[in-house]
Amino acid sequence: MPVAATAAPAAAAPGTAQLPPHFPDTLALVSSGASVLAVAADATERAAAADPSDSLLAEAARAARAAAQQAAAAVAAAAALHARPPARPHLPAGQALPNEPGQESQAAGTTPATTDASAAAVTEDAAATEDAPVTGTAAAPDSPESPDSPEVTAARENLRTAEDARDRAATATAAAEAAAEADPGNATLFSAARKARWDELKAGKAVQKATAALEEALAAAPAAGAARPAQPAGLPAPRTLTDEEKEERRAPKPQGQWLIDGHRPLNDDERIKREDAGLAVADRVRNIYALQGFDSIPAEDLAPRFKWIGMYTQRRQDMDGEQTGTLSNAELQDRYFMMRIRLDGGQVTPRQLRVIGEISSRFARGSADFTDRQNIQLHWVRIEDVPEIWDRLAQVNLDTFFGCGDVPRVILGSPVAGISKDEIIDATPAIREIKENWLTREEFANLPRKFKSAISGNRRQDVTHEIQDISFIGSEHPEKGPGFDVWVGGGLSTNPMLSRRLGVWVPIEQVPEVWVGVVRIFRDYGYRKLRNRARLKFLVADWGIEKFRRILEEDYLGHPLTDGPAPEIWPGYRDHVGVHEQRNGRFYVGVKPTVGHTEGDQLQRLADLAEAHGVSQLRTTPDKELLFLDVDGEDVDDLVAALDREGLSARPSSFRRDIISCTGLEFCKLALVTTKARAIELTDQLEERLGDLDVPLKISLNGCPNSCARTQVADIGLKGQIVTDENGNRVEGFQVHLGGALGMHPDFGKKLRGHKVTSAGLDDYIVRVVEHYKEQRNDGEQFRDWVLRADEAVLQ
Template identity: 70%
Template sequence: MTSPTTTRERRPARAKKPEGQWKIDGTEALNADERIKQEEPAFAVRQRVIDIYSKQGFSSIPPEDIAPRFKWLGIYTQRRQNLGGEFTGQLDNHELQDEFFMMRIRFDGGQLTPQQLKTVGEISRDYARSTADFTDRQNIQLHWIRIEDVPAIWDKLDAVGLSTLLGCGDVPRIIVGSPVAGIAADEIIDATPAIEEIQREYLPREEFHNLPRKFKSAISGNARQDVTHEIQDVAFIGAFHPEYGAGFSVFVGGGLSTNPMLAQDLGVWVPRERVAEVWAGVAGIFRDYGFRRLRNRARLKFLVAQWGVEKFRDILETEYLTSPLIDGVSSPIAPRYRDHLGVHPQKDGRYYVGVKPTVGHATGEQLIAIAEVAEKFDITRLRTTVDKELLFLDVEKTDVESLQRALEATGLYSNPSEFRRGIISCTGLEFCKLAHVTTKARAIELVDDLEERLGELDVPLKISLNGCPNSCARSQVADIGLKGQIVTDDDGNRVEGFQVHLGGALGLNPDFGRKLRGHKVTSAELGDYVVRLVEKYREQRTEGEQFRDWVLRAHEEDLQ
């Protein structure tokens, strides 16, 4: 008689399911999102917004246009206001959504003018209940947008050279760039021409409008490495080659969310003239070989992890580029601040001034006032950053202090406390259908609390509040990363709270935070917890020891 074990051993291995890789499995749609994307060109829905939905209202929009097609237009529904975090994951998208939209306005490379900022402020004031949030991808997001107003908003944006198209969806998202490209005294190479070439030559092509999922890219020639290159799908950072001079190193396969991975150095040096070609090649690999069957595996990082960078480079060079790439040299990692707050010299003798709205939040009226300040000082170039800052370029030395005072009157400070400087949050429960907890308002309250109780801190401290595990505010690479979830308080009540990650970092020795086993903090306890943690650090640190280094050696009970 055959034993059950023997039967199991003889049973043939189950055939591996296809991953939906176009060049391997064919283009058959393996899920609903893939089917919808193949049914018509991505931007066909734009005309329906203008001709039908804006005239007939929200109820006239079919579900498959709301999600996912509207994402290609840079808009998606926001969360209903009467649904707490306990409903996240319990209700379907159509049950969670409100009849209002979030709208994302692109600023590739962070580039904008006072006129453009004023226009966004006017749109915010007139159509978005005066909401405006700077994001960590150099966008500005608006909320409370009605479908009836979208065509008028598009017209106003078009008039000043702005767009919401490709703001969301399975497409190349905004190309993050150094906000001080072309003017910084510490710049290795100006990446602006490469970003402009990608915008002009590649983004309009339909072949890049149906990727497996979002595709995040960054290009910076600044020695400060100011574009979070370690967590991008593809990133180019300034690098000197001993023979060829200034160019770029290339990193691929980074990303956070529930499966965080750091981008890997491709081992090449790329001249500025080939950056756009290489960018398109990496995007092409993602399109043709990226996993499409399961949405939670449809990011480039999973393909890079499966292939390794050697195979990835080989496929890139042999199938997507006109010629092989030059072997590169490792770029030294910049260990200092990557943000641009304060006053900094430009290479032309003028200065740029960086300020930060707390957690990037502003109002429409505030944006208009900021633009008017820039115009008063004859400033024509502004920049957004991945740290939710706003930069004013080309400031004359004699105007620096006056500009700082004028900006302070609008609520923007160029020398904030370390708590205000380092805090970041996602949209959170206020508008996001994925969130479990409130983040933005809580982050603002937390900063005020820390400044009052702890005064000033003499070291950098990155604090990140995320409403869910997706890490839109980069909680896994923060000194104090807080991942929102519903937790049980001491009285047995289910309340908003956070799982704690400590000691994450980008830059020198990048790594993900140390998760404290079983340690969760309710939102009500958050201020007390952070105060206790910072005080313990001050008590135990050695001379020159940074917060992250202390966390990595501290006893777990000292981190509770």
């Protein structure tokens, strides 16, 4: 029978512990959950009575009734909590309280440590212990024993109640779903199962809120120490900082650095992340949103948390660029999603590529694009189709998780790792170790902002290491042999910075350890107050490279790193377009879809081509290319010809090879102008009017100032703006940057102040500048070198 309504709890007696503000929400959830459990029990018992021979239904009915009875008892216990006297009275400061009867004595320093649900790192052993306590902030080893305050005691009771309700809700969900599966045509059972799942998710959120309330109570308690995420076994535990250390590492103003300013959220994004882990939204997608549709998704899941599962809402098609700055994100968004399929190291098999192509054709209107982080993006994805897409991806060991959000993004890797003649060391084992053993840990699910990584052992330095948060680049130590040079603190956007050498040589066995240490520094000291200063590059710039290395070695590694020489910089093309011999005598063939644009049907045909030519491994690249590995010499010409028929040349012009663009106005809510389609038109025009160039010429089209297509480090960087044309009309256009570069002499391009180019006039402008370059260049002079000495008038 349904649980009777519970009377409101009596007012607390004087001296009763003040309950945390989250408690009424938790009590309401417990009561709601108890009612749902009772309904589920009734429905399951009816189903069992209708089919007495079904033992599964009988067992489900018994389990559902037991869960309902336990929930009713929990409601009564929770309601009585208001009137319960505090476990410990208030005492004068410094006065200890003897242990209560039946309570085990706790030695000083053994108070359990708080686990921050959004960022704590737990050991694998602790994570495997289901009944491990969620406990308070650890006192320093030399702290005197400190009793719980009444507020902490009440918060602990609140958390225990919430955890009990969550566990009972999970039991009820299992029973209700089993009953629904046993009788698929029973709409009542199906509805009860879905409601039970929803209440289980709400109960989980109540646990997270109760955990946060306990942490707040502990932080306010006199004897509470600084909250610390637990460290995985085998790595040094972080020390409690002294006042002098805090002062040395503190930003000029409070910036939300966890180990200095505490965990109190300083903006809405931090609050949302603290209230519910980003990946938790995946269950809600499967069990609620995919069933109930787009309108069932709350704003705080739709905008921040969907990033953790690799999804953004795309832009409405009827919104032009001028509306970008005047409308909110919610007003600009469509009811469809961009979905990012993660390919660490750019590794993909023909079978995986075929599945991505099939998903594109069936669920994404045929859309597909290679990205400059070696992923593949789809558009036009409906929320109703996401669970099936995930299931299809999982069948070939792919997913979308951590494709976006404040997490470690996909790890860039050399597209020719393990096969190239130019390789110093194969970085594949290090990428695999990080992906399989570290990325899924909860401690990395709440960073201040995105964290971009690159690992390449190739002499070409083919992963744009100068603009990553952390990069490991192949390097040969004169005594120790092949390993990696480490760079930190790079990034573009509106405040571009090139990464800086840490000055160390790292063997491949230490790459995961150093990567983890740097991510933890970012987690603990990164600036969380302002989103536009929350990247690692700002911390590195403020601390300096020597201080950053010292803290990494002393606090996060527990040992010094080996000094290392700077690697030799590759002077030529870094990409892998064309036909190249591998070190095993076979060949790889690299092609460049213009600006990375492709289609689902084409991906399936490319998978067929690969298998027909004995290719078992494909790779994507940071330049939006696709590589076919291990091609027999006798098959090369046939494969190249087949790719030509697909419009994918292994010998493209310099313009087609080097042009890059962001998504632009077609799908991006931040964009001001169209980029991808415009870049394809521009490439066709340059080939028609200029033929080809004998040197690289990197052209970048960006739809907004955020530099997703690397505006500042292109030979010709074009930043989208709304400009005024010669007739006084507001039209799409670009601000021009000239002479940027990575590689031998990395630097940012020269901004032509006051010079804007309309989108319609872009072809003529670039043709004019390139012709000036061809006329005036010296022998062997690169475009960026000519720009640095050219008269301003010829650059206009």
